[in-house]
Amino acid sequence: xxxxxxVEFIDRDERDARFVVRDITPxxxxxxxxxxxxxxxxLSIDTVRVIENSSVMFDEQISLRLGLVPLTTPxxxxxxxxxxxxxxxxxxxxxxxxxxxxxDDRVEPADDNIPIIDLKYPEGADSPQRLEIEAxxxxxxxxxxxxxxxxxAVGYRHLQRIEVVGDAADWEDEPNxxxxxxxxxxxxxxxxxxxxxxxxxxxxxxxxxxxxxxxxVFSIESDGSLPVSDLVLNAVDSLADxxxxxxxxxxx
Amino acid sequence: MDLRxxxxxxxxxxxxxxxxxxxxxxxxxxxxxxxxxxxxxTYDMNPEQSGGQTDPILTIKTEEDTAPLxxxxxxxxxxxxxxxxxRTAFEAAA
Numbered sequence: 001x002x003x004x005x006x007v008e009f010i011d012r013d014e015r016d017a018r019f020v021v022r023d024i025t026p027x028x029x030x031x032x033x034x035x036x037x038x039x040x041x042x043l044s045i046d047t048v049r050v051i052e053n054s055s056v057m058f059d060e061q062i063s064l065r066l067g068l069v070p071l072t073t074p075x076x077x078x079x080x081x082x083x084x085x086x087x088x089x090x091x092x093x094x095x096x097x098x099x100x101x102x103x104d105d106r107v108e109p110a111d112d113n114i115p116i117i118d119l120k121y122p123e124g125a126d127s128p129q130r131l132e133i134e135a136x137x138x139x140x141x142x143x144x145x146x147x148x149x150x151x152x153a154v155g156y157r158h159l160q161r162i163e164v165v166g167d168a169a170d171w172e173d174e175p176n177x178x179x180x181x182x183x184x185x186x187x188x189x190x191x192x193x194x195x196x197x198x199x200x201x202x203x204x205x206x207x208x209x210x211x212x213x214x215x216x217v218f219s220i221e222s223d224g225s226l227p228v229s230d231l232v233l234n235a236v237d238s239l240a241d242x243x244x245x246x247x248x249x250x251x252x
Numbered sequence: 253m254d255l256r257x258x259x260x261x262x263x264x265x266x267x268x269x270x271x272x273x274x275x276x277x278x279x280x281x282x283x284x285x286x287x288x289x290x291x292x293x294t295y296d297m298n299p300e301q302s303g304g305q306t307d308p309i310l311t312i313k314t315e316e317d318t319a320p321l322x323x324x325x326x327x328x329x330x331x332x333x334x335x336x337x338x339r340t341a342f343e344a345a346a
Contacts, residue, residue, distance in 0.1 A: 004337055004341070005337055005341040007338075007341045007344070007345035008345055009345055012346075021338075021341070024338075025282055027278045027279050027282035028282065028334055028338075030279075031276065031279035032338070034275040035275050038275065039275065229342075233339060236335045236339050236342070237335070237339075239276060239279060239335050240331075240336070240339075242253065242276045243328045243329070243331035243332040244332060245253045246253055246269070246324075246328040246331075247329055249253055249254075250255070250324050250325045250328060251325065
């Protein structure tokens with residue numbers, strides 16, 4: 001018993017994508033969503049060795065901020081493997097995520113413009129504030145800490161179909177707001193194309209909105225550690241691995 | 253994945269699946285319900301804060317001629333098939 005799914009992309013980008021999956025059951029759709037959020041491992045700073053921190057914040061606070069910086073994650077890292085990064089910034093300047101220098105050039109901050117801390121050269125001080133650290137990034141799952149979540153906004157909603165049921169009464173000119181993607185004559189139409197307002201697409205008509213059974217519009221945004229397509233495929237693989245493991249365990 | 257059989261009868265099986273959560277259990281439950289010869293399938297798990305039993309316990313009731321363990325094996329293979337065909341469809345579109 002094997003289903004044939006049908007996937008069609010609406011928006012596609014490294015960081016942000018939207019696609020329709022047809023003939024998928026709600027349970028499997030939710031399994032994929034949950035796996036993207038909690039079971040796809042990514043690299044994130046986990047241990048910090050502070051060499052000098054004369055900034056106004058405690059080492060622990062700086063470490064938390066460093067941990068939250070998304071790092072690009074090469075596909076040959078296993079869970080528990082580490083990568084070393086370093087940062088050395090002297091005031092008056094702001095330390096940004098882009099100042100992190102990595103030992104592995106495939107592991108780098110996904111965004112360069114995340115401020116870590118503003119460093120000053122206080123008036124009358126002998127030396128400027130300085131932050132110098134070395135850090136270990138570790139590969140781990142979103143389940144153990146949210147900083148390891150590769151997907152930041154992962155969700156799905158039903159694909160919808162609009163049925164014109166008659167003419168609207170003359171006095172009805174209220175907007176009829178719908179957000180998502182509708183299917184019209186086999187064509188996928190994102191609702192932003194008509195300003196999310198059905199009364200603009202079907203002026204003067206009374207319409208009903210129906211969910212298309214077992215068709216879901218996934219909307220997935222990545223934090224930059226992995227491209228969206230890798231997030232999805234790794235999540236599906238993690239489900240597949242568990243299915244294999246269970247099958248073997250049952251056979252024993 | 254550690255399995256611990258809690259109750260095993262001819263047409264009913266309760267089994268603890270250690271280390272899993274809703275992500276996999278719900279997909280598995282649904283695959284079981286799609287499996288021929290399965291009358292009922294459900295799982296129960298408690299939140300971590302509850303203390304005590306937190307690993308999911310899967311319960312399967314089968315109709316005659318079907319061993320619950322065989323049904324579980326078929327369902328696991330069914331999940332694998334689903335993931336394979338999803339992967340194929342996704343890669344074809346991407």
